[in-house]
Amino acid sequence: MRFRLEASPLDLGQTLGCGQTFRWSQLPDGRWGGVIGVRTIELKSDGDSLLVRAAPGGTDARDAVIEYLRLRDDMTTIQSALGSDRRLARGLTRVRGLRLVKMDEWESLISFVLATYANIPRISKMIAAIASEFGRGIADGVYSFPGPEELRDARPDELRACGLGYRAEYVRSIAREVDMAAIGRLKRLGYEDLREELKELDGVGDKVADCVSLFGFGRLEAFPIDVWIERALRRLYGLEGSYARLRRDATGLFGEYAGYAQEYLYLNERSLAADGSCMFS
DNA sequence: GCCCAGGAGTGTG
DNA sequence: CACACTCATGGG
Numbered sequence: 001m002r003f004r005l006e007a008s009p010l011d012l013g014q015t016l017g018c019g020q021t022f023r024w025s026q027l028p029d030g031r032w033g034g035v036i037g038v039r040t041i042e043l044k045s046d047g048d049s050l051l052v053r054a055a056p057g058g059t060d061a062r063d064a065v066i067e068y069l070r071l072r073d074d075m076t077t078i079q080s081a082l083g084s085d086r087r088l089a090r091g092l093t094r095v096r097g098l099r100l101v102k103m104d105e106w107e108s109l110i111s112f113v114l115a116t117y118a119n120i121p122r123i124s125k126m127i128a129a130i131a132s133e134f135g136r137g138i139a140d141g142v143y144s145f146p147g148p149e150e151l152r153d154a155r156p157d158e159l160r161a162c163g164l165g166y167r168a169e170y171v172r173s174i175a176r177e178v179d180m181a182a183i184g185r186l187k188r189l190g191y192e193d194l195r196e197e198l199k200e201l202d203g204v205g206d207k208v209a210d211c212v213s214l215f216g217f218g219r220l221e222a223f224p225i226d227v228w229i230e231r232a233l234r235r236l237y238g239l240e241g242s243y244a245r246l247r248r249d250a251t252g253l254f255g256e257y258a259g260y261a262q263e264y265l266y267l268n269e270r271s272l273a274a275d276g277s278c279m280f281s
Numbered sequence: 282g283c284c285c286a287g288g289a290g291t292g293t294g
Numbered sequence: 295c296a297c298a299c300t301c302a303t304g305g306g
Contacts, residue, residue, distance in 0.1 A: 096286040
């Protein structure tokens with residue numbers, strides 16, 4: 001089916017290509033193709049609206065896209081709140097269309113465990129590999145992200161064959177520890193309790209717990225700190241120290257929308273390294 | 282070939 | 295709580 005959504009501001013490239021989610025790619029004709037749940041989706045921006053082509057699936061495709069791209073977030077409120085920070089205010093217009101995504105909780109958990117100590121192309125490759133190995137075929141050459149029950153019986157050597165390396169043991173451990181009922185319980189926790197619970201899992205530390213809280217459970221106050229964010233905080237704010245300290249400082253600076261600030265800073269620091277272009281300085 | 286990546290686990294001071 | 299060390303591997 002095809003339909004149109006009001007979606008402004010929205011920059012699909014910044015949103016889907018900046019490493020918060022790993023199953024989207026830009027097609028030769030410029031559209032973005034990916035998977036939400038058990039259906040393939042194609043997206044194309046057209047002025048203030050978003051053109052969607054969605055394969056049949058269980059739930060309502062409109063709701064799925066609206067939730068995934070967080071199209072109900074009031075970007076005016078969020079950006080005006082973050083604009084009270086001088087550094088962010090300076091470049092906010094250039095990331096106006098960057099949205100956080102709201103991934104499936106389980107998928108985000110496994111994805112960011114795989115993301116440890118790997119670069120984005122490799123992460124995408126690992127995820128594509130476990131999907132084709134353990135997921136269900138949903139289109140030509142496209143597979144659903146395998147659920148806990150589909151990964152529970154995966155052998156370590158099968159997982160390693162997907163290029164996971166030492167992460168294979170983490171995935172195996174988590175798949176045996178977590179089921180959809182557990183995910184349901186985690187959904188009801190507040191952010192601080194959620195991240196502590198997530199950190200109990202094998203292969204989940206501070207950073208992964210914050211990524212999963214933000215991109216999977218939609219806790220907008222979460223502020224994941226990787227090497228890029230560390231650089232940004234030092235370069236722009238002169239902040240240094242442990243994860244715990246930086247996290248406290250960032251929460252103080254950015255408050256309830258720290259997750260959006262984090263993604264803006266991340267994109268900025270990456271593009272600064274890539275081609276010298278800079279939005280915040 | 283070299284460097285680095287959306288880090289975590291473990292052990293120690 | 296903060297730091298040092300180890301792990302392990304493919305992409306640019």
